[in-house]
Amino acid sequence: METDGLPIQKQFQEHFFTCATRGDVKTMEEVLQHGTVNINATNDHGWTALMFAARTGQDKVVRLLLDHGCDTTVMNKSCQTAADIATFWNHTAVLNELEKKGQTSGSQAQNVCNYFGYNPLDRCAHKRKDAQWLEEKLRDQSTVILLFHDLGLVVAKGEKLAAQARVTQPCHFTFNDIAAFLEELGTEKVLVFLGLGRLQSDKTEPSPPTSDKEGHLTAWFALDVTSISQEKILSIKEGLEIASSPFPGLFQLPEKEAGIVAQARSLLAWHQRYKFCPTCGSTALVEEAGYKHTCQKEGCPSLKGVHNTSYPRTDPVVIMLIVSPDGKKCLLGRGKRFPGRMYSCLAGFMEPGETIEDAVRREVYEESGVRVGRVQYHSSQPFPLPASLMIGCLGYATSENITVDKEELEDAQWFTRQQVAEVQTGAPLPTDALTNPRAEGPSFFLPPAQAIAHQLVKAWLRMSPNL
Ligand SMILES: NC(=O)c1ccc[n+]([C@@H]2O[C@H](COP(=O)([O-])OP(=O)(O)OC[C@H]3O[C@@H](n4cnc5c(N)ncnc54)[C@H](O)[C@@H]3O)[C@@H](O)[C@H]2O)c1
Ligand SMILES: [Mg+2]
Ligand SMILES: [Mg+2]
Ligand SMILES: [Mg+2]
Ligand SMILES: [Zn+2]
Secondary structure (H helix, E strand, C coil), rough: CCCCCEHHHHHHHHHHHHHHHHCHHHHHHHHHHHHHCCCCCCCCCCCCCHHHHHHHHHHHHHHHHHCCCCEEEEEEEECCCCHHHHHHHCCCCHHHHHHHHCCCCCCCCCCCCCCCCCCCCCCCCHHHHHHHHHHHHHCCCCCCCEEEECCCEEEECCCCCCCHHHCCCEECHHHHHHHHHHHHHHCCEEEEECCCCCCCCCCCCCCCCCCCCCCCCCCEEEECCCCHHHHHHHHHCCCCEEEEECCHHHHCCCCHHHHHHHHHHHHHHHHHHHHHHCCCCCCCEEHHHHHHEECCCCCHHHHHHCHHHHHHCEECCCEEEEEEECEEEEEEEECCCCCCEEEEEEEEEECCCHHHHHHHHHHHHHHHCCCEEEEEEEEEECCCCEEEEEEEEEEEECCCCCCCCCCCCCEEEEEEEHHHHHHHCCCCCCCCHHHCCCCCCCCCCCCCCCCCHHHHHHHHHHHHCCC
8 A cells, every 4th residue: 555655664664763753752652552663674774763763862762662672783874873873963861771771882982892802811910920829720620721833723623604603712721631741841831821710601602611619710821832743732632623824713713712812822922933032142031921031141131120122022003994084985905915805994013203193194194195184092902913902093184195005005995985884784785886897796895893994994984974
């Protein structure tokens, strides 16, 4: 049945959106009672009734919709949730209602915890010199020990699920499992103490063996078993494998363990690369539970005072989502080693004596010729390849012309919000929309959600003024 050219159902739906915008709780209650509309239905731009109410600050409508179980996580075509819309328009009463349901906007940087960024362990740095305490912890049957073979994590063989669904489960070894390896490695062993903690395991994650003592926290260690034969390692128990290449495994870890693995892998990478004293080349001893190298040569300058050569290195890297001067486009680049048609945020190692803001401006100018003015910090991410700290920023360009540094990048382009939103939400791009009309499916794609670049793009989309 049609009226005004709209099918009656669509008319009802439009009316429902209007009531949400105007705050007409009474009518909406009646409509919901009759069940004549789908509470999560969206209009052509992906907006739900909850979003319309969030846009105009109708907190009573929001409460009504939440009470009727509406979906708060739906994203519109600009990748915004109702919480983002309420945040953008500063409707705190609406945000309070949403927060009661645990739904806050991801665009507030303080809420963003990137993959690898969550680490449940207390590092207990004050215990690193207590050899006896460490030995007791190591031998405790509840202790978890991770094994790495040439920086490849030893994992439980996962069934071959579809790649994106697959979880790479780090294998949790006990002291008894690896006592023979410690024997074999002797003083050459590189064993690092990661900390005390407990995975708040949920049904999908096998929690590590925590002893039954009340409040007893689990100690976590990592051991480098590169010089142990793979055969011996894989024979400890059934169904083990060594995830020798970092990807995709490193991006498929249970979220609650990814940060622990990043901490361990970066530490072991430091030990692997810095076997000798960087100051005089003499042998160095692993001390302080794996967090220090001490030169064995008497009188070495590194033995007097505090020297950063004796401690694990972390390389700060800026990674930035650059917004065009008109606010409507973002700058993405394609590194030479990027897979497929992936484009990502520009990134670069910081240099000595440089602020984060200046590193952003320098790297963007070096790689694309674009000038950047204001720089805003967003969030950070430990990145264990080998030991970077990604410092995620939004930068606002003051120029638009691109000159690609072909030394480093294959390409760099401005992408519109629409192009990026469609790819981000996974809807396949029409191939004629972008530069590569011959290719099937989207002619570019973004890094997965585990990459901070993905989160920066999402944050920008959620800040869209076109609400
Ligand atoms: N997590 C993410 O989403 C993400 C995305 C992009 C890049 N990254 C990481 O950020 C790192 C830096 O990005 P980039 O390669 O574009 O940097 P970049 O643009 O500074 O160029 C890399 C070059 O910088 C030089 N360099 C300077 N300091 C260095 C250091 N401490 N270690 C190694 N090389 C150094 C080397 O010549 C290297 O080839 C990469 O290694 C990559 O692993 C992470
Ligand atoms: Mg660079
Ligand atoms: Mg650089
Ligand atoms: Mg770079
Ligand atoms: Zn030395």
